[in-house]
Amino acid sequence: MKRHSELPVFAQGSARLWSALQASLSPASRCKHPxxxxxxxxxxxxxxxxxxxxCVGNHRSLADLGYSTSPLTVSTPEQLTALAHVDGLFNEQGITQLRRACYQLEAGSSTSAWIISNRTRxxxxxxxxxxxxxxxxxxxxxVSRIAGVPLVPHPFVRARSQVNYFYPPEAQDDRAQIGMWHTDGTSFVLNIVLSDPSEYDGGAFVYFEGPAERFDVNEPDQCVRTCPVSASGEAVYIYGSRVFHGVRPLTRGRRMSLVLSFxxxxxxxxxxxxxxxxSDDGVLRTLRxxxxxxxxxxxxADEQYRRLGIEPITFADLAPSTVPR
Ligand SMILES: O=C(O)CCC(=O)C(=O)O
Ligand SMILES: [Fe+2]
Known part of the structure; x- marks a missing residue:
């Protein structure tokens, strides 16, 4: 696969600082509806x-991707899932309800030059x-069992959930909506693809099968893979801060995905x-x-679970046989 340079790489290093300053000068929200x-x-x-x-397929741990030290003191690179294809999490009714909710949220979406061009945060x-x-x-x-560690929703609300909407360019010189090559700001990320593959062409979820620091978009022979999604409601789980990934441009239809961070x-x-x-919200809006x-x-941890109103999830709960659902 040698076409990965068609996706640009999101600003790294000082370029990200520059994009933070640009975001600081842009209006707070370009949402169409509250x-x-x-x-x-x-x-x-x-x-x-x-x-x-x-069904959790295509499972790779951080160790499989070449990480020898763990980013978390409570877990090893072998225990932490780097990437997995997740099928069968929701039933038909659940998928229908999620699709309905996310269609509705499109009225509040806004476009920007950030990693994902069109989304509702x-x-x-x-x-x-x-x-x-x-x-x-x-x-x-x-989700904790898929990830390999107990999870709560990410405490930073604006990074916790977003719905992405990808369309092909409308006119010839329009910029395609894409998910640039990037690592996420958060680590435990579930990307639920809510469109059926028959609804769009292109839009493949691609990732680099190696440590993020070795990723080089200009190196055509590096290990870029696709995580194929074959039905609405399937998901790609990633250790987002360590796995370089992106979404290819669409050539037809619409691709809608719900991205959740833990x-x-x-x-x-x-x-x-x-x-x-x-770089997403601007400096002033990010401070508080x-x-x-x-x-x-x-x-x-106990307090975090108590604030959610649920019993704590512990490491012992992660073995599938210990907790009947
Ligand atoms: O839409 C997707 O499948 C993934 C998008 C993504 O990588 C992100 O929102 O950070
Ligand atoms: Fe991402």
Whole structure:
């Protein structure tokens, strides 16, 4: 596969600082509609999760990708999933409800020159379904098992959830909507593809099968792979801060995906960089939530789960046989 240079690489190093300063000068929001109007008010039900048939394929750990030291003190590179294809997490009803909610949220989407060109951010704030799903113990447990560590929703609301909408360029010299080559600001990331593959052409989820620091977009022989998605509701789980990835441009149709970020509450480590967040929202709008994030990260795991209103998920819960669902 030698066409990966068609996707640009998102600003690295000092270029990211520059994009943070540019974001600081842009208007706070170019949303077309306020969030509350977009809510389908549909509640989440744990019955939307499949109780059988969860299939985690194409599994690679951080060790498989060539990481010899762990980014988390509570886990080894062998235990941490770097990438996995997830099939059978939701049943038909669940997928229908998620699609409905995310279609609705498109009215609040905005375009920018950031990593993903067209998206609705903080979906948990404007969708009852997504907000309740993110604090469902059954859902968090399923994602924790895929990740290899217990998880909570990421404490930084604007990084916690977003819906991405990709379309092909409308006119010949239009810029295609893409997901540039990037690593995420967060580590535990579930990318749920809600469009059926028959609804679009192009839009492949691509990733670099090696440590992020070895990624070089100009090197045509490096190990770039596609994680194929064959039905609506399938997902690609990634250790987002360490796996270089992107979404190829579409040539037809529309591709919609719900991207959810989590945090391991047994570790105070969080990789979110101020400049990564600020390159999205601007420096001033990032300052307060940044200090709040530092306070949230310092809370003990039990307290983080208590604030969600659920019993703590522990490392012992991760073995599938220990917890009946
Ligand atoms: O849309 C996708 O499948 C992934 C997009 C992505 O990488 C992101 O939102 O960070
Ligand atoms: Fe990403």
């Amino acid at each position: 969030g509350a109007l977009l809510d389908t008010l549909q509640p989440w039900r744990d019955s939307y999760l499949r109780t059988d048939g969860l 903080a979906a948990t704030e404007s969708s009852t379904l997504i907000r309740e799903m993110m604090s469902s113990r059954a859902f968090l447990l399923a 945090h391991c509450p047994y570790s105070q480590q969080d990789v979110n960089k101020f400049w990564h967040l600020a 939530p940044w200090f709040q994030l530092q306070r949230d990260l310092a809370r003990p």
